[in-house]
Amino acid sequence: MDLAIAGLLCGLGGIVAGLIGVGGGIIFVPAMTIILSKGQVEAESTSLLMIALVSVIGTWRQRSYGNVNFRDAAVIGLLSPVGVLAGVVIANAVPERALKISFAMLAFYMAWRLLKRVFKTPGPGDSIPPLDTAAPDPGPTGP
Amino acid sequence: MGTVAGAFSGLFGVGGGTVIVPMLIAYFAYGERLATGTSLAAIIVIALLAAGMQGGIYGNVDVGTGLILVGPAIVGVIAGTAIQQRIPEKAVSFLFALLLIGVGIYMVVP
Numbered sequence: 001m002d003l004a005i006a007g008l009l010c011g012l013g014g015i016v017a018g019l020i021g022v023g024g025g026i027i028f029v030p031a032m033t034i035i036l037s038k039g040q041v042e043a044e045s046t047s048l049l050m051i052a053l054v055s056v057i058g059t060w061r062q063r064s065y066g067n068v069n070f071r072d073a074a075v076i077g078l079l080s081p082v083g084v085l086a087g088v089v090i091a092n093a094v095p096e097r098a099l100k101i102s103f104a105m106l107a108f109y110m111a112w113r114l115l116k117r118v119f120k121t122p123g124p125g126d127s128i129p130p131l132d133t134a135a136p137d138p139g140p141t142g143p
Numbered sequence: 144m145g146t147v148a149g150a151f152s153g154l155f156g157v158g159g160g161t162v163i164v165p166m167l168i169a170y171f172a173y174g175e176r177l178a179t180g181t182s183l184a185a186i187i188v189i190a191l192l193a194a195g196m197q198g199g200i201y202g203n204v205d206v207g208t209g210l211i212l213v214g215p216a217i218v219g220v221i222a223g224t225a226i227q228q229r230i231p232e233k234a235v236s237f238l239f240a241l242l243l244i245g246v247g248i249y250m251v252v253p
Contacts, residue, residue, distance in 0.1 A: 003211065011215035018223020020239045021179025022160030023186050024216060026246075036208065045203035048194035050213045054220045055186040061224040062180030069173075069181045076145035076163060076181075077188025083149025084193075090150070100250040103151070107247035110165040111240040117168070118233045118240070 006035040010050070018058050023051035144171075149189065159189045161246065164239055175235035176227060 013027030025047040032043035062068050091099060144166055148159040160182045167178035198204030227235060 007212055007215045010212040011219040014216035014219020014221075015223040015226070016219075017160075017183070017216070018220040018225075019179075019227050020160075020235055020242065021164045021182035022242070023183075023190060024220070026242075028212070028216065031212070032208070038205065038208070042203050042205055045194065045197035045201070046205045046209040046212075048190050048197060049204050049206065049209040050216055052187055052190035052194055053213045054216050055183045055190060057217050058183040058220040058224055059180065059187060061221055062176070062183060065176065065180070065224070065228055067176040067180030068184050069177060070184060072167075073181045073184030074188070076148060076159075076185035079145030080149030080159060080185070080189045081192055083146035083151070085149075086146070087150035104247040104250040107161075107243040107250070110169065111243035111247070113169040114165055114236040114240040114243070118237045 002035050006031045009035065014054055017051075017054050018061070021058075023047075024054050025051050145185070148185070159186050161243070165243065168236060168239075175232040175239075179227065179235065 009031035010024075010028055013024035013031065016022065016027060017024035025044070028047040028050050029040075029043045032038040032046060033040055036043075038046070059068055059073075144163070147166070148162045151159075151162045160179075163182040163185055164178050167173040167181060168175060173181070194204060198206070
């Protein structure tokens with residue numbers, strides 16, 4: 001029964017991943033820690049494996065809609081380990097509370113930027129073409 | 144930007160997408176759908192490296208549970224990407240802003 005509930009939550013996590021382009025770990029991890037009583041580290045690590053598989057399928061689906069820039073994705077993905085190492089070093093040198101408040105400020109700022117975009121009055125070039133006019137598989141595209 | 148996304152993952156334990164998507168939209172003039180698709184592709188690399196380290200070096204990955212739970216998650220991501228094509232792009236930004244506000248509040252509330 002617990003596994004079924006966790007599975008339902010992970011299905012929800014997959015929907016979130018597909019909708020907004022995150023890995024889904026924000027739901028996978030609590031589904032495993034709260035419902036399946038997994039330890040935090042084991043849940044986070046298992047979540048990473050799930051995120052990788054979900055991202056493969058999500059990328060495949062988004063590619064079919066023409067929504068993936070593989071060149072930029074490769075650059076971002078391959079440079080990220082450098083940042084992870086730097087982040088771990090900084091995380092161990094700066095008080096945790098200061099880190100969390102810094103991240104919260106950044107999150108609020110990014111949210112404000114996105115909301116400004118949402119509520120901006122659209123100009124003549126901002127209209128979004130209807131789905132049925134899009135090419136079925138135009139391949140990688142980018143700005 | 145990959146370095147920045149990775150740094151935030153290492154600093155705060157958040158997934159790369161939380162940083163990659165808003166940065167692509169706000170600073171690189173990506174549309175919402177292109178940003179989320181590109182983010183998912185970048186996350187493959189990041190998650191595989193991290194999962195490989197956690198599983199291969201530290202043995203922390205429960206492969207059996209992961210493979211069971213990933214089934215519904217895959218159904219979900221297929222549904223999520225399909226829904227995304229049928230809603231306005233700005234709705235994606237709105238949902239993402241809500242997520243960021245939620246994460247921000249979670250970070251500051253002790």
